[in-house]
Amino acid sequence: MEQKTEGKSYMKRGLWKPEEDMILKSYVETHGEGNWADISRRSGSIRNFHIVLCSFTQKTERGTFGKLRSLCFCVDVFSGLKRGGKSCRLRWKNYLRPNIKRGSMSPQEQDLIIRMHKLLGNRWSLIAGRLPGRTDNEVKNYWNTHLNKKSSSRKQNAPESIGATNFTDKPLMSTEVRRSHGEEGEREGNGIVRNTWMEEETNSFDYDVRIGSPLPLISHYPDNTLVFDPCFAFTDFFPLL
DNA sequence: AAGGTGCCCAACCGCGTCCTT
DNA sequence: AAAGGACGCGGTTGGGCACCT
Numbered sequence: 001m002e003q004k005t006e007g008k009s010y011m012k013r014g015l016w017k018p019e020e021d022m023i024l025k026s027y028v029e030t031h032g033e034g035n036w037a038d039i040s041r042r043s044g045s046i047r048n049f050h051i052v053l054c055s056f057t058q059k060t061e062r063g064t065f066g067k068l069r070s071l072c073f074c075v076d077v078f079s080g081l082k083r084g085g086k087s088c089r090l091r092w093k094n095y096l097r098p099n100i101k102r103g104s105m106s107p108q109e110q111d112l113i114i115r116m117h118k119l120l121g122n123r124w125s126l127i128a129g130r131l132p133g134r135t136d137n138e139v140k141n142y143w144n145t146h147l148n149k150k151s152s153s154r155k156q157n158a159p160e161s162i163g164a165t166n167f168t169d170k171p172l173m174s175t176e177v178r179r180s181h182g183e184e185g186e187r188e189g190n191g192i193v194r195n196t197w198m199e200e201e202t203n204s205f206d207y208d209v210r211i212g213s214p215l216p217l218i219s220h221y222p223d224n225t226l227v228f229d230p231c232f233a234f235t236d237f238f239p240l241l
Numbered sequence: 242a243a244g245g246t247g248c249c250c251a252a253c254c255g256c257g258t259c260c261t262t
Numbered sequence: 263a264a265a266g267g268a269c270g271c272g273g274t275t276g277g278g279c280a281c282c283t
Contacts, residue, residue: 015251015277037268089269090252125271136271141250246282253275260268 012082016091023081024088025096033092036085094135101133105142113139114147 016024027039081088094100105113109131116127124136124143131139 013253034269084253085268086254086270087252093270094251122272137251140272145249244283246280248280249278251275251277254273256271256273258268258270260266262265262267 011084011087013087016095020081020083021091021096024083024091027081028092028096036089039081039083039085039088090137094137099133100135105134105146109134110147113143117143117147 012020024039031038083091112130113127116130120126122140124140128134128136128139
């Protein structure tokens with residue numbers, strides 16, 4: 001799904017792929033936040049690229065199992081990430097930014113949202129500012145799907161403590177990541193085994209094409225188990241390029 | 242098992258504000 | 263002071279999933 005936006009080339013839309021996340025994350029870590037329009041503007045001019053190694057551990061109710069390692073080549077930064085600036089900013093702000101808290105709202109957070117909303121109305125960014133790790137989009141969605149109904153039904157019924165409601169935990173990973181890692185389900189009560197891949201660590205290595213940095217063609221990861229040749233056809237790994 | 246329905250939430254859109262020139 | 267671009271915010275949409283019949 002692509003569309004001509006922002007008066008430039010055709011921009012990709014829809015759900016973000018893990019590779020795109022990786023590229024955006026790499027860009028922001030290298031260049032900092034802001035200049036979102038530059039990400040797509042610089043698209044196509046490969047100047048350097050990152051190698052990112054992610055480790056995941058599989059946690060089940062029977063304990064923690066082996067690691068899944070995924071090797072990702074982030075063709076920098078200047079990557080061919082055909083996304084509009086707005087889309088990149090939103091993705092970073094709502095999902096990729098460090099310290100984003102995922103999972104269900106605690107009773108305290110629910111209570112705070114209700115009280116703040118009573119005070120400020122739909123000023124979601126202000127409300128989110130009082131909830132560390134929560135985004136305005138998340139607070140807004142949460143209000144619209146959970147609290148709005150509850151709040152209106154509370155007007156009809158007797159006022160109650162909001163902490164009494166039993167909310168189920170949300171998954172820890174985004175929809176697309178959960179799908180790509182084959183998450184089975186969270187309904188432990190129904191006999192379905194919890195099977196969640198958790199990102200454990202990420203290592204990245206840079207190769208600068210501009211200045212021909214003297215990084216070796218063969219790199220070893222900390223445990224000396226992986227080898228990488230940057231002359232690789234990395235486009236094989238990035239259908240989006 | 243298959244189809245219908247409703248819910249959730251990530252992402253998009255439009256508009257207002259801020260900043261730079 | 264004006265214009266244009268970048269950014270931020272709130273409203274809305276729609277894809278995918280779970281549940282129901």
